[in-house]
Amino acid sequence: MPLYICATPIGNLEDITFRALRILKEVDIIAAEDTRHTKKLLDHYDIKTPATSYHKFNIKAKTAYLIDLLKAGKNIALVSDSGTPAISDPGCELVQASIEQGIQVVTIPGPSAVIAALSISGLPTDSFSFVGFLPKKPGKRRKALEGLQQAGGTAIIYESPFRLTKTLEAVVEVLGESVPVAVARELTKKFEEVIRGSAREVKEHFLVKAPKGEIVLLIDLEHAAQSGEM
């Protein structure tokens, strides 16, 4: 009756482990953030396991339902639309409820955009803070950036292409124009790229070439502090 937290690709369908494929085949049920989205992955690997939805709008009811199944002896794999469940995706509540009920929780590790982006950013990797998505409101976003100043290391932020230039503008205002940043876009996909430079340079790049696709923004807080702008 374990609950498997199963990482799936963040773009390229080849980025899935042998173990993840075996678990997805063997479990009784797959709980998926979007069953239609996950069907593409399951079809690609000819996996016939039934899937049920588990997303932010049904978390409470579905957590209780899945816990009942686990207690009845079923094996369940949780997947999200991309990467590792529970990382800026549904999953944390189900993991917590399982732990409370004494149900074994097993990780099936694999891709996550946060680590993929950090590993090729060229920014320091020895210490980092994962921030997830910043607040949407400009004032709160600015406050969140101010709060990062003390963190040191590299800050990793999930960002929407529609807000990226505004966020980079806020980075320039709060952390200084020369703070080193990297924008990792469309990782593992056809148009994968990383734009590196000072916050001002990268902001100007995306003002000329509007950002598209999935984006991770990384900020080198260590060197921001050294440049004396913080």
Ligand code: SAM
């Ligand atoms: N659970 C996922 C993980 O482990 O990375 C994250 C899910 S979160 C809802 C989606 C965000 O992750 C996107 O808006 C983007 O910021 C980032 N992301 C996901 N896939 C990406 C990719 N291929 N390239 C760049 N960023 C990506």
